[in-house]
Amino acid sequence: MNKLRIAVIGAGRMGTKHIGNLSAYFKDNAEIAGILCSSPETSEEKAKKFHLPFFNSIDDISKENVDGVIIAAPAQKHTFLGRQILKKGIPCLIEKPLTTNVSEAKDLFQTAEENNTFVLPGYIEHYNPTYQALKRAIALPFRTVKAYRVDNFEKRKYDADIILELMIHDISIILDLMPRRHSVLSAQMMKKNHWENDAKVKIAYSSSCFAELVASRLSPVRDRRMLIKDHNYDFWEIDFLNGTIIRNNIKVHEHKTSETSLQKELRNFLNAIRGTEKPLVSPFLAINTLRTALNLQRCCREEEIKQKQTHRSLVENL
Numbered sequence: 001m002n003k004l005r006i007a008v009i010g011a012g013r014m015g016t017k018h019i020g021n022l023s024a025y026f027k028d029n030a031e032i033a034g035i036l037c038s039s040p041e042t043s044e045e046k047a048k049k050f051h052l053p054f055f056n057s058i059d060d061i062s063k064e065n066v067d068g069v070i071i072a073a074p075a076q077k078h079t080f081l082g083r084q085i086l087k088k089g090i091p092c093l094i095e096k097p098l099t100t101n102v103s104e105a106k107d108l109f110q111t112a113e114e115n116n117t118f119v120l121p122g123y124i125e126h127y128n129p130t131y132q133a134l135k136r137a138i139a140l141p142f143r144t145v146k147a148y149r150v151d152n153f154e155k156r157k158y159d160a161d162i163i164l165e166l167m168i169h170d171i172s173i174i175l176d177l178m179p180r181r182h183s184v185l186s187a188q189m190m191k192k193n194h195w196e197n198d199a200k201v202k203i204a205y206s207s208s209c210f211a212e213l214v215a216s217r218l219s220p221v222r223d224r225r226m227l228i229k230d231h232n233y234d235f236w237e238i239d240f241l242n243g244t245i246i247r248n249n250i251k252v253h254e255h256k257t258s259e260t261s262l263q264k265e266l267r268n269f270l271n272a273i274r275g276t277e278k279p280l281v282s283p284f285l286a287i288n289t290l291r292t293a294l295n296l297q298r299c300c301r302e303e304e305i306k307q308k309q310t311h312r313s314l315v316e317n318l
Helices: 013-024 040-050 075-086 103-113 129-136 162-177 261-274 283-316
Strands: 005-011 032-036 068-071 093-094 118-120 143-150 184-189 198-206 208-216 218-229 234-241 245-247 250-254
Touching: 005 013, 005 261, 013 032, 013 068, 013 261, 040 208, 068 075, 068 184, 068 261, 075 093, 075 103, 093 261, 103 129, 118 261, 118 283, 129 245, 143 162, 162 198, 162 208, 162 283, 184 283, 208 218, 208 283, 245 283
Parallel strands: 005 032, 005 068, 068 093, 093 118, 143 208
Antiparallel strands: 143 218, 184 198, 198 208, 218 234, 234 245, 245 250
16 A cells, blocks of 8 residues: 655644654654645755655645645635645645634635545544543433633644634534534633633523533643533533543543544544545534634623723723
8 A cells, every 4th residue: 555645734833743643653654745834944944853855835735746735834824725735636634723714614615625625624622532432422412511621821822812722622522412503602701811811601502501611721720621411411521631431420431542632633534535434524513613613702802892891881980
């Protein structure tokens, strides 16, 4: 079996992870055809660091020298880069957020379809064996969900707010569990910090069915859990970091295999290129997730404005 030739666009934090896993874990069936960064000079510099070839521009990438492309560049560049690659008939794995607006996301999927190829959105948590085990066991529709995804990224550079960077993982999971139900969105302001770093939102489906999501990149602790009450009133605690599921205070799952969620995602991408699998994350889920995330952004902005107006009114009445 010939090795698949994969190009990686963007060699930041996530791009480096993709490069490392492709070079080590998939070295028998894939090779990195080259990397592309923001400039030829940066591409050459990163290529020397990883001992890899590089491309001077996106025009150098073609079906003759590449079988697939991973786009891990800043989110604002995903649409332009994705369109250029997909128009050449080359499949793409595009890191989250897929784009920064819904119309551009739809355009990417349409471009892929028109050129007989595909987009794999990088919602990595769907490959987490713990989540896959939960989907097989839980009684849907759920009644309540509380999701916590907090970490300390204070020293890290980021190009998206907390909703598009972190919370979007939990949004995609909840929409995967409840794909076609009408919802009402709302937001609450977290104390001390701006919502772009700390956000608390609610997705309400009915009076007895809702999801509450908390995300922070300024937390002193690292926590990625979901607390779910399912349709049968069973209570589930899912710990995505430690790979455990507790049902009604009894541990029912513990993930012990060595393959990571990122490795599973890359395997799905490579197999989809070969035609032996389909992309795990569908266009419907990817677009619905992005639309919900952007609407939650709007809720946060509106709540911030409302609170500022309330504060101003209180000051004026003193």
